[in-house]
Amino acid sequence: MSCAMNFHDNIVQPVFFPMKNIIQNYAWGSTTSISCLFGIANENGEPQAEIWMGAHPNGCSSVKVNGKEIKLSELIAQNQMAVLGEHVYKRFGELPYLFKVLAAGNALSIQVHPNKTQAEVGFARENELEIPMNAYNRNYKDPNHKPELVYALTEYQAMNGFRSITAVIENFSRLAIPEISDLVKDLIHHPDAEGLARFFSGLLSLEGEEKEMALVVLLAQTKLSKDPVFELISELAAQYPGDIGLFAPLILNVITLKPGEAMYLDAETPHAYLKGTGLEIMANSDNVLRAGLTPKYIDVAELASCTVFEEKPYDSLLLSPESENGIAEYSIPVDDFKFAIIEDSYQREMSVSSAEILLPLDATMLLIHANGDSCMINKGESVFIPAYAQCYRVQCKGRVARAYC
Secondary structure, eight states, X not given: OOSOOOOSTTOOOOOOEEOBOEEEOOTTBBSSHHHHHHOOOOTTOOOBOEEEESOOTTSOOEEEETTEEEXXXXXXXXXXXXXXXXXXXXXXXXXXXXXXXXXXXXXXOOEEOOOHHHHHHHHHHHHHTTOOTTOTTOOOSSSOOOOEEEEESSOEEEEEEEOOHHHHHHHHHHHTOGGGHHHHHHHHHOOSHHHHHHHHHHHHTOOHHHHHHHHHHHHHHHHXXXXXXXXXXXXXXXXXXXXXXXXXXXXXXXXXXXXXXXXXXXXXXXXXXXXXXXXXXEESOOOOEEOSSSSSOOOHHHHHHTOOOOBOOGGGSEEOOEEETTEEEEOOSOSSOEEEEEOSEEEEEEEOSSOEEEEESSSOEEEEOTTSOEEEEOTTOOEEEOXXXXXXXXXXXXXXXEEEO
């Protein structure tokens, strides 16, 4: 290898740490997708929603050190500077991202994630109010933002960002629902961010008979129309009957990613994953403000305060990678994580400046290091590589997903 290595006394220092990852069995997860894609057994037929790869306390991966299984967070804590890399250690002081396989059999809740400042203020405020971390009405689990990128492994349907205000007005004018006519009229007279904020908040705040009757009219329309958006609403109604989030496809962009396509999800932007399996990488946070398709707590006022009410053009949703020498890198506007797809490789040399996670998607992957360390990783399994590795060689007859920063 071309890069110089510094190891003492000719001892082989491990640089490849195969990961044992937590599978989260959330109710919305697919019972078949992860098993079909990666051959990971699901003997009990449980919903396998997410595979977590990282050091998040709610689902920390494990690695083996000297034959003993320890949490990845413990490995990092042994020498944070060397493992994370100097710039990551000084900037974050921890592994700043969480990498996932996400398999949605049913829709996830409509969500907004706060920006960094909002998360810090909200987390401090709820701590001061002594709201328990597991309380039903707790909004902020940590002081961090949660930007996300999703890369589709199968067809992957999602909602992301507000449609044009003109389209929202057209959709709801066509429905002509008496219970929300005043909200629609206000939006017509104020087709701007403030008007959209009042409309969105007002819709989410509907209760009792008003909410029930508005949904009756909506669902009646789904039976009369063959428009794909109403077919989607009908599907969601079977999963979340009586939920105000059933109006969301008329307000938010609906997109289906093809396998290999990717999308970035900004903070302060409403979105939801509806069905399909993909890779997801995000800042190391668990902050979620919900806006529907959920039995969980919805804090409309806090949600609105953390939402940017701007139109998101449909043609801006897909991320185009920058491809060079068989590596597709996805440019994103945050420094918490980077994401790339390494194409079919033969003895490809990779440089390392931060802690990274590799996940082969199609075939077994061989990793080789100049110090003699090597390992084989099956598709659907992952490996942690500390920054002190400096470089390595990868060989794989298929795609390898790379999470780093």
